Amino acid sequence: MRMIYLYTSINWYRLSLFRSLSGYADVHVYILNNPSVGYQGIAYSPDYEGINITFLKEEESGFAALCRILDQEDFDAIVVPSMNSAFYLRLTTKLARYYSGKGKAVLYFWEYWPMESRHASVYKKLKQAIRHIYTRRNIRYIDRFLVPGIYTYAFYKKMGVPSFKLVRCHNASEVSEEGMDPKRIRQQYGIGEEDKIVLYFGRIEEYKGIYELIRVFRRLDNREWHLLICGPGGDQIRKEADGDERIHIAGSVSPQDRCSYYAAANVFVLPNTNKGKAEPWGLTVNEAMAFGVPVLATEATGSAVDLIINGVNGYIMNSDRLEEELSFYLNRILTDPSLEKELGKNGKDMIGDYTFDHMARAFVSAAEQTLLPGVKP
Numbered sequence: 001m002r003m004i005y006l007y008t009s010i011n012w013y014r015l016s017l018f019r020s021l022s023g024y025a026d027v028h029v030y031i032l033n034n035p036s037v038g039y040q041g042i043a044y045s046p047d048y049e050g051i052n053i054t055f056l057k058e059e060e061s062g063f064a065a066l067c068r069i070l071d072q073e074d075f076d077a078i079v080v081p082s083m084n085s086a087f088y089l090r091l092t093t094k095l096a097r098y099y100s101g102k103g104k105a106v107l108y109f110w111e112y113w114p115m116e117s118r119h120a121s122v123y124k125k126l127k128q129a130i131r132h133i134y135t136r137r138n139i140r141y142i143d144r145f146l147v148p149g150i151y152t153y154a155f156y157k158k159m160g161v162p163s164f165k166l167v168r169c170h171n172a173s174e175v176s177e178e179g180m181d182p183k184r185i186r187q188q189y190g191i192g193e194e195d196k197i198v199l200y201f202g203r204i205e206e207y208k209g210i211y212e213l214i215r216v217f218r219r220l221d222n223r224e225w226h227l228l229i230c231g232p233g234g235d236q237i238r239k240e241a242d243g244d245e246r247i248h249i250a251g252s253v254s255p256q257d258r259c260s261y262y263a264a265a266n267v268f269v270l271p272n273t274n275k276g277k278a279e280p281w282g283l284t285v286n287e288a289m290a291f292g293v294p295v296l297a298t299e300a301t302g303s304a305v306d307l308i309i310n311g312v313n314g315y316i317m318n319s320d321r322l323e324e325e326l327s328f329y330l331n332r333i334l335t336d337p338s339l340e341k342e343l344g345k346n347g348k349d350m351i352g353d354y355t356f357d358h359m360a361r362a363f364v365s366a367a368e369q370t371l372l373p374g375v376k377p
Helices: 012-021 063-070 086-101 122-138 150-159 182-188 210-219 234-241 255-264 283-290 319-334 337-353 356-371
Strands: 002-007 026-031 053-055 077-080 105-109 144-147 166-168 196-201 225-230 247-251 267-270 295-298 314-317
Touching: 002 012, 002 356, 012 026, 012 356, 026 063, 063 086, 077 086, 077 356, 086 105, 086 122, 105 356, 122 150, 144 150, 144 356, 150 166, 166 356, 182 255, 196 210, 196 255, 196 283, 196 319, 210 225, 210 234, 210 247, 210 319, 225 255, 234 247, 255 283, 267 283, 267 319, 283 295, 283 337, 295 319, 314 319, 319 337
Parallel strands: 002 026, 002 077, 026 053, 077 105, 105 144, 144 166, 196 225, 196 267, 225 247, 267 295, 295 314
Antiparallel strands: none
């Protein structure tokens, strides 16, 4: 199986997917539009070992120029880019039509699902409407839609995508345990060995509920509980912490250090609010579960409905009652060590199939289904 994978950026967690995929197929990854390579807020050098990867300049990423490059290769399947901007709406549509006509298996993967209209601005609703028009237009040209979860599946069904074109694809993120040292994290922030840590991992943006999380935590009257906030943009919330010594703002954390933060945590929180944006997936939920950490997330988090079972490995909160429910569940977990342990163990057991290996096999299977005799004209 020879495959082209067109990608719109270079995220550290997708490199492992490309590497796993290369174990099942002859894959050439193209990163479009000359993206900046790095990790916001820290020095980071991506590891491309085992990946056939090419970075294209902006002038090489337009439809005509890109096709001239790709047509020099002999391949069976192509993963077209996610339609996350006006440029990619047009490019993906043209690519899907062109390579479908050439008999290639055309695959599409993106975690997108639309937030409820009552939460969206007029501008957001317009963008969604345009994206939905293009999605419907491309159904005939895209052979298989790789579906990460329930929300995305429901969206595709609403768009009219036939069931046989939908292929389940576990959305994975695996954090290496190499060098894991939770004691170092506690010592670094002056947190006692028996103290409790509430962990947040993600960009510091208003829609992610970080301000609500800080407000709730400041009202929790326990000096042995700590809030550890990891992610780029920490300076904008230092004022919210306002001298509370229990709140620690770590800033960006390198991929190799993530394991120590998860291993040190007692509960993980991803409190998305649905204010202006939705969280398409939230891979940090996967990561926390893999380290045996109970998870609190809202229904505005794409992965929540797929990965969290209330009372089994965590709780799904209502974003409209976020502060009330967040306070309740934090108190419930942090005051009950046996519950914390049970939720964490269950989560670790449940996340076992969400690996890059499973994810890679889904891509190959989708291409193979398309290329069966009599399936592709």
